[in-house]
Amino acid sequence: MLLLEVISGERLPKPDKGKMRFHKIANVNKALDFICSKGVKLVSIGAEEIVDGNVKMTLGMIWTIILRFAIQDISVEETSAKEGLLLWCQRKTAPYRNVNVQNFHISWKDGLALCALIHRHRPDLIDYSKLRKDDPIGNLNTAFEVAEKFLDIPKMLDAEDIVNTPKPDEKAIMTYVSCFYHAFAGAEQAETAANRICKVLAVNQENEKLMEEYEKLASELLEWIRRTIPWLENRAAEQTMRAMQQKLEDFRDYRRIHKPPRVQEKCQLEINFNTLQTKLRLSNRPAFMPSEGKMVSDIANAWKGLEQVEKGYEEWLLTEIRRLERLDHLAEKFKQKCAMHESWTGGKEDLLSQKDYESASLMEIRALMRKHEAFESDLAAHQDRVEQIAAIAQELNELDYHDAATVNARCQGICDQWDNLGTLTQKRRDSLERVEKLWETIDQLYLEFAKRAAPFNNWMDGAMEDLQDMFIVHSIEEIQSLITAHDQFKATLPEADKERMATMGIHNEILKIAQTYGIKLSGINPYTTLSPQDISTKWDTVKHLVPLRDQMLQEEVARQQANERLRRQFAAQANIIGPWIQTKMEEISHVSVDIAGSLEEQMNSLKQYEQNIINYKSNIDKLEGDHQLSQESLIFDNKHTNYTMEHVRVGWEQLLTTIARTINEVENQILTRDAKGISQEQLNEFRASFNHFDRKRNGMMDPDDFRACLISMGYDLGEVEFARIMTLVDPNNTGVVTFQAFIDFMTRETAETDTAEQVMASFKILASDKNYITVDELRRELPPEQAEYCISRMTRFVGSDCPSGALDYISFSSALYGESDL
Numbered sequence: 001m002l003l004l005e006v007i008s009g010e011r012l013p014k015p016d017k018g019k020m021r022f023h024k025i026a027n028v029n030k031a032l033d034f035i036c037s038k039g040v041k042l043v044s045i046g047a048e049e050i051v052d053g054n055v056k057m058t059l060g061m062i063w064t065i066i067l068r069f070a071i072q073d074i075s076v077e078e079t080s081a082k083e084g085l086l087l088w089c090q091r092k093t094a095p096y097r098n099v100n101v102q103n104f105h106i107s108w109k110d111g112l113a114l115c116a117l118i119h120r121h122r123p124d125l126i127d128y129s130k131l132r133k134d135d136p137i138g139n140l141n142t143a144f145e146v147a148e149k150f151l152d153i154p155k156m157l158d159a160e161d162i163v164n165t166p167k168p169d170e171k172a173i174m175t176y177v178s179c180f181y182h183a184f185a186g187a188e189q190a191e192t193a194a195n196r197i198c199k200v201l202a203v204n205q206e207n208e209k210l211m212e213e214y215e216k217l218a219s220e221l222l223e224w225i226r227r228t229i230p231w232l233e234n235r236a237a238e239q240t241m242r243a244m245q246q247k248l249e250d251f252r253d254y255r256r257i258h259k260p261p262r263v264q265e266k267c268q269l270e271i272n273f274n275t276l277q278t279k280l281r282l283s284n285r286p287a288f289m290p291s292e293g294k295m296v297s298d299i300a301n302a303w304k305g306l307e308q309v310e311k312g313y314e315e316w317l318l319t320e321i322r323r324l325e326r327l328d329h330l331a332e333k334f335k336q337k338c339a340m341h342e343s344w345t346g347g348k349e350d351l352l353s354q355k356d357y358e359s360a361s362l363m364e365i366r367a368l369m370r371k372h373e374a375f376e377s378d379l380a381a382h383q384d385r386v387e388q389i390a391a392i393a394q395e396l397n398e399l400d401y402h403d404a405a406t407v408n409a410r411c412q413g414i415c416d417q418w419d420n421l422g423t424l425t426q427k428r429r430d431s432l433e434r435v436e437k438l439w440e441t442i443d444q445l446y447l448e449f450a451k452r453a454a455p456f457n458n459w460m461d462g463a464m465e466d467l468q469d470m471f472i473v474h475s476i477e478e479i480q481s482l483i484t485a486h487d488q489f490k491a492t493l494p495e496a497d498k499e500r501m502a503t504m505g506i507h508n509e510i511l512k513i514a515q516t517y518g519i520k521l522s523g524i525n526p527y528t529t530l531s532p533q534d535i536s537t538k539w540d541t542v543k544h545l546v547p548l549r550d551q552m553l554q555e556e557v558a559r560q561q562a563n564e565r566l567r568r569q570f571a572a573q574a575n576i577i578g579p580w581i582q583t584k585m586e587e588i589s590h591v592s593v594d595i596a597g598s599l600e601e602q603m604n605s606l607k608q609y610e611q612n613i614i615n616y617k618s619n620i621d622k623l624e625g626d627h628q629l630s631q632e633s634l635i636f637d638n639k640h641t642n643y644t645m646e647h648v649r650v651g652w653e654q655l656l657t658t659i660a661r662t663i664n665e666v667e668n669q670i671l672t673r674d675a676k677g678i679s680q681e682q683l684n685e686f687r688a689s690f691n692h693f694d695r696k697r698n699g700m701m702d703p704d705d706f707r708a709c710l711i712s713m714g715y716d717l718g719e720v721e722f723a724r725i726m727t728l729v730d731p732n733n734t735g736v737v738t739f740q741a742f743i744d745f746m747t748r749e750t751a752e753t754d755t756a757e758q759v760m761a762s763f764k765i766l767a768s769d770k771n772y773i774t775v776d777e778l779r780r781e782l783p784p785e786q787a788e789y790c791i792s793r794m795t796r797f798v799g800s801d802c803p804s805g806a807l808d809y810i811s812f813s814s815a816l817y818g819e820s821d822l
Contacts (some may be wrong), residue, residue, distance in 0.1 A: 015030065025047045105170045109163060114139070117180050215294060229309050238320075331396060334389065368432055443526075476564055573626060686743055703726060709742075766781045771797070772799070790809075
């Protein structure tokens, strides 16, 4: 309890007197209660263990007391006691060499850290520069002795134990170091006070420096504004554009070079003023009041005045430059227009004074007149330029142009010249109009000749073209149409001759006038390139071409009459042969489906038809000859017949094909009848059924008629069965069933036929019940031709226990009936 009173500086409850065990326990509990009241948690520490002399518990409680009352109160920057003490040691020893405090054990083994703490606060007690890192015991003992002698810190540790222990006891060193913290607490307070004073003085000095800088910058800026405003207020105008442009360039240099630093100074001045006021307010100092006339508002007003004067100066500069620019522009424009006008008028006076119209023809006079009218139009158009020149000269005088005298003299000369041009222009017009009238009569006659000669010449050109035009016709009607048109043309020739005489009369009148008045004609009509000689020559040509055209037309008439005879000759034969072929086709069709008579009788009838057709071939050959003559005469159409040679050829080929196919069908029916044992009555029945359901009478039935035919013959057909039958009678899927296909199907259905199984059974008998057969057996049992046929087509038998060369008769038999590949 006494320890707690000493270390805490507080009074504890009065202890119980007595030396008995319960008295001791009560006193220890009072001490423990005091410790708990200070916020210390005691874990597994009881009064009985302390009284009974438990060394571990006793030492733990003593460390808890030291930690609470000697170390816990240490606080640096709101850290815990241990961390705060470590941070305090690091800051104090940071400037010292060979010292790096990171913990409370090995960082203190060389003693330099303790010596550094003492030297930092009491440099008079230790000469740190003489300490050596390789003498840890000497360093520790020096620190212990100085601390005990001068700082009243008892020697709690042994130098040899610290040096010889790999990791010194952390709690012991922390307790000892805390004594240094408490010993130097007073010195820390003094240092803190000194730092506070230095900080206050530093702030004050910085503020005074800012005040001085503000005053200096404000004075310099106001002085610059005072010197600049008079320069900007100077409005003395220059006489030349170069001088005013130099003023504008100086002003731009002012804006670009001289003013920007002042703008920055003004901005910096305001920033410094605001910063200074903020620092003064934060440090509880009175606000800064600049000297009179140097307030921020004063500087702002002065700056505003500067910018107003600057704006006015810039506007004045631009106005003056525009004025001088206008003057220079007008002067240059005046020179340019004068030069253009003088260039245009050059030589015009001499041109207007010429008398070239005295020896000119009417067309030349009129051309001169049109040229003169064009000049008058051009002259009128240039009137605006003269007026513009005068207006520019007047404006230059009003703007007080420095070279106005030269401008006025040049303008007066142009105006005088313009008046003279007007007079000469009118005189030339009068002369041209007087001479022009003398030629109008002749010119009118030239024009009338041109008007009548041109269409007449065109008519003759068209007539010559028509008379020489190549033509191609294909009928009498077409050539007759051409002859009619030619006769109509010949009827117009007398009227055309009258027009020719009238046109030539105009030319004769021109010659008469020229001879009467002594006018020298150039011989060229200005309105046309046609001459009287041209008209006479073409007229003679037309008269020569008319009989030639008559001859050509008559020759073509003869040719077309010959072609017409060929057409009629071909049509007469074609109109006979075409129907004959059609009739024979129908007769053959009726014979093929006729049930009257036997198949042999039908065959004889068809053979007679075939012979008649062959005998008729000479008619076809004769028609071919007529067709060749028509082609050689370039006859490609024939209105007298609908049959062409191509139609006849195709019909003839179809007739030959039909008779041959029909004969072949009857031959096949005879073969089928004989091979299958079909009677004539059965064949007639099949033919009657087919004819009945051949509704189109073309020798074919469609699938629906075929189905009806089978049903009428007693077949019970489903869809699958009918589809199978259709694949037999129409393997190519043409959509129709021919009579021959119908007969083949009905023959298969009614007659006995061999099967692949029957053929296999026969081969098996020849092979003595083996599944294969040898070459010798085939040659022994079958005729030579059939034996060799089988040997060449049978494949080798594949199996065990068979002789070499054994043949497979089973696959051969299947292939015979289409059940496998042969």
